Amino acid sequence: MGDLTELGRPPAAVVLDLDDTLYPQAAYLYGAARAVGRAGAAVGLDPIRLARAVRRQLIAGSDRGGTIDRALAAYGLAPDRAGELVPGLVAAFTAYQPKRLPHYPGVTAALARLRERYPLACLTDGNPLIQRAKLAATGLADWFTAVVITDELGGRAARKPHPGGLQHAAGLLGVAPEDLVMIGDRPGKDVAIADVLGARSIRVRTGEYADAPDEPAATAVVDDLAAAVALLT
Numbered sequence: 001m002g003d004l005t006e007l008g009r010p011p012a013a014v015v016l017d018l019d020d021t022l023y024p025q026a027a028y029l030y031g032a033a034r035a036v037g038r039a040g041a042a043v044g045l046d047p048i049r050l051a052r053a054v055r056r057q058l059i060a061g062s063d064r065g066g067t068i069d070r071a072l073a074a075y076g077l078a079p080d081r082a083g084e085l086v087p088g089l090v091a092a093f094t095a096y097q098p099k100r101l102p103h104y105p106g107v108t109a110a111l112a113r114l115r116e117r118y119p120l121a122c123l124t125d126g127n128p129l130i131q132r133a134k135l136a137a138t139g140l141a142d143w144f145t146a147v148v149i150t151d152e153l154g155g156r157a158a159r160k161p162h163p164g165g166l167q168h169a170a171g172l173l174g175v176a177p178e179d180l181v182m183i184g185d186r187p188g189k190d191v192a193i194a195d196v197l198g199a200r201s202i203r204v205r206t207g208e209y210a211d212a213p214d215e216p217a218a219t220a221v222v223d224d225l226a227a228a229v230a231l232l233t
């Protein structure tokens, strides 16, 4: 992709997704799977084998729900025993708070450059406690004027591509939604939400969905966040 001219007029502000856009979500999921393993050890399960079973389910699709149930089935537990253990293991998963998460190369410098020109917001879906812990663990929270976690606006139903989150971010930034550029890794969420509100979008090809088709098509598609920022600066 080329330069800003491909995006047309400069945006008034930029909104960025968190997971698989600023940092590889796999790093978080790996730690969360280990936390489930430790909780399993406390009730007599093999922590290594359980963590591996959880990790396999997460790799198969971190978005699907029912991860722990499927992991316990794969581990070989009988359904009634698994049913007893699920609530505690799910609690261990959601309570996991990483101390540090690695970000993609060049992300800090890219955000610094972007912040010189535009107010920034972070827009993310998920359990608010977990999403806040992840953002804190990346060490990137201070770059953002606003952080919007869609689940705080209306639960799972408010997740992208529901337009409420991006609308809310625009309000906090004091700009019209159509003057925003949304940067994110998932066409069906980050590009789609921009489309709904007439905003522009840059898709980054990082993380779990890097090979997903460009549907809907973004205004621009680039390899990673550093390349997205290069388009805007």
Ligand SMILES: [Mg+2]
Pocket: 017, 018, 019, 020, 021, 184, 185, 186
């Ligand atoms: Mg994402």
